[in-house]
Amino acid sequence: MTNHEAFLAAQAVTPGGVNSPVRAFKQVGGEPFFVARAQGPYLWDVEGKRYIDYIGSWGPMIAGHAHPAVIEAVQRAAVNGLSFGCPNPLETALAAEIIKLVPAVDLVRFVSSGTEACLSAIRLARGYTGRNRILKFAGCYHGHADSFLVKAGSGVLTLGLPNSPGVPSALADLTMTAEFNDLDQVRDIFAAVGSDIAAVIVEPIAGNMNMIAPAPGFLEGLRALCDAHGSLLIFDEVMTGFRVALGGAQALYGITPDLTTFGKVIGAGMPVGAYGGKRAVMEQIAPLGPVYQAGTLSGNPVAMAAGLANLALIQTPGFFQELSARTRELCDGLEGAARDAGIPLTTISIGGMFGFFFSDTQVTSFAAAQRCDIERFKRFFHACLGRGVYFAPSAYEAGFTSIAHDSAVIAETLRVARDAFAAVA
Numbered sequence: 001m002t003n004h005e006a007f008l009a010a011q012a013v014t015p016g017g018v019n020s021p022v023r024a025f026k027q028v029g030g031e032p033f034f035v036a037r038a039q040g041p042y043l044w045d046v047e048g049k050r051y052i053d054y055i056g057s058w059g060p061m062i063a064g065h066a067h068p069a070v071i072e073a074v075q076r077a078a079v080n081g082l083s084f085g086c087p088n089p090l091e092t093a094l095a096a097e098i099i100k101l102v103p104a105v106d107l108v109r110f111v112s113s114g115t116e117a118c119l120s121a122i123r124l125a126r127g128y129t130g131r132n133r134i135l136k137f138a139g140c141y142h143g144h145a146d147s148f149l150v151k152a153g154s155g156v157l158t159l160g161l162p163n164s165p166g167v168p169s170a171l172a173d174l175t176m177t178a179e180f181n182d183l184d185q186v187r188d189i190f191a192a193v194g195s196d197i198a199a200v201i202v203e204p205i206a207g208n209m210n211m212i213a214p215a216p217g218f219l220e221g222l223r224a225l226c227d228a229h230g231s232l233l234i235f236d237e238v239m240t241g242f243r244v245a246l247g248g249a250q251a252l253y254g255i256t257p258d259l260t261t262f263g264k265v266i267g268a269g270m271p272v273g274a275y276g277g278k279r280a281v282m283e284q285i286a287p288l289g290p291v292y293q294a295g296t297l298s299g300n301p302v303a304m305a306a307g308l309a310n311l312a313l314i315q316t317p318g319f320f321q322e323l324s325a326r327t328r329e330l331c332d333g334l335e336g337a338a339r340d341a342g343i344p345l346t347t348i349s350i351g352g353m354f355g356f357f358f359s360d361t362q363v364t365s366f367a368a369a370q371r372c373d374i375e376r377f378k379r380f381f382h383a384c385l386g387r388g389v390y391f392a393p394s395a396y397e398a399g400f401t402s403i404a405h406d407s408a409v410i411a412e413t414l415r416v417a418r419d420a421f422a423a424v425a
């Protein structure tokens with residue numbers, strides 16, 4: 001079977017032939033390849049072509065694909081049953097591990113996706129504060145719950161407008177949107193309606209507008225404004241959690257959010273999300289409190305076992321030092337290869353997460369990310385893909401390394417990138 005045949009077959013039974021839109025290559029053009037198997041830093045498609053993978057299932061594969069310890073944990077759990085719908089000790093063990101690694105979290109609730117974690121956190125914040133408004137940031141993504149599929153309206157309140165059909169405007173209206181790293185704008189919004197804001201939700205390091213770090217003082221400012229107005233600060237660490245550092249972005253920046261959402265790494269590729277935070281807030285969740293949230297497969301033993309194996313691997317001594325060094329080596333090499341080709345390129349890397357922009361200046365805002373040379377990105381993406389290196393199929397996504405991306409893999413990547421830059425110069 002060829003990739004094209006696989007895509008035709010998929011399109012016959014699934015909208016767009018994919019189960020998540022970014023996989024369809026709409027942002028870069030062309031057709032997606034279909035994966036037959038993965039191992040370590042590699043994917044193989046149905047035609048047997050091998051790719052060095054810088055997506056890693058969008059974050060979970062921080063130990064590399066099909067890590068023996070994760071596979072063994074999944075197999076060991078699976079033979080005892082796939083899901084019970086009853087409490088099991090593995091849920092307790094994974095919750096305890098997250099609490100150990102993230103001091104801001106006293107209690108954890110597992111769900112089955114990052115979307116579910118973020119929508120539950122928002123409901124909890126609204127239930128805890130008795131308020132309805134939330135504030136998010138343009139370019140930040142918190143999954144596809146209605147309250148998040150909202151774009152900024154006009155005016156200081158930047159009242160929400162649906163950015164997808166099917167999102168009721170009455171609900172979108174309750175989501176205000178500010179610019180990431182624009183603390184003055186956030187201050188103005190709080191000055192206007194701070195007493196109505198249940199929560200601010202933010203990716204502490206933005207990974208859905210490519211990768212953009214918080215400006216100095218930005219996260220601290222959000223913390224202070226939430227404290228001053230009785231709003232909750234929610235760090236969406238679905239992507240950054242256990243990815244940019246062992247304790248996530250909150251450990252890097254020394255900020256204590258009221259709630260944190262997790263996903264990806266804590267499931268090692270199995271469907272897991274989680275939200276957690278201060279006991280006083282989390283105790284409002286059913287069955288302890290009145291805020292309802294539930295899930296048939298929440299905390300299922302196979303997913304918990306996979307997550308436990310992944311969190312054990314990332315606690316191996318020197319894991320994040322090695323991961324960070326390899327990611328930095330990749331980015332430094334990309335910058336050097338682009339420079340030699342006379343192509344403006346800036347990069348960013350933190351832990352096992354990175355971004356590169358076809359721009360001659362550091363990108364610190366969504367607007368700046370949108371001004372980059374997207375057309376050249378598309379050509380570079382395909383020039384790399386054709387040579388066996390798979391970067392994210394969108395200029396607005398971050399990249400992910402794993403501990404399996406050793407120096408030899410990085411060196412091979414940079415040889416390919418050098419040729420690809422020459423091809424798009």
Ligand code: KE4
Nearest residue numbers: 020022058113114115141142143238239263
């Ligand atoms: P999921 O529902 O896709 O598990 O998680 C939603 C989510 C929440 N918060 C953040 C910060 C996220 O990055 C995500 C999902 N990330 C995307 C990649 N940018 C998943 C890839 C996809 O949509 O297929």
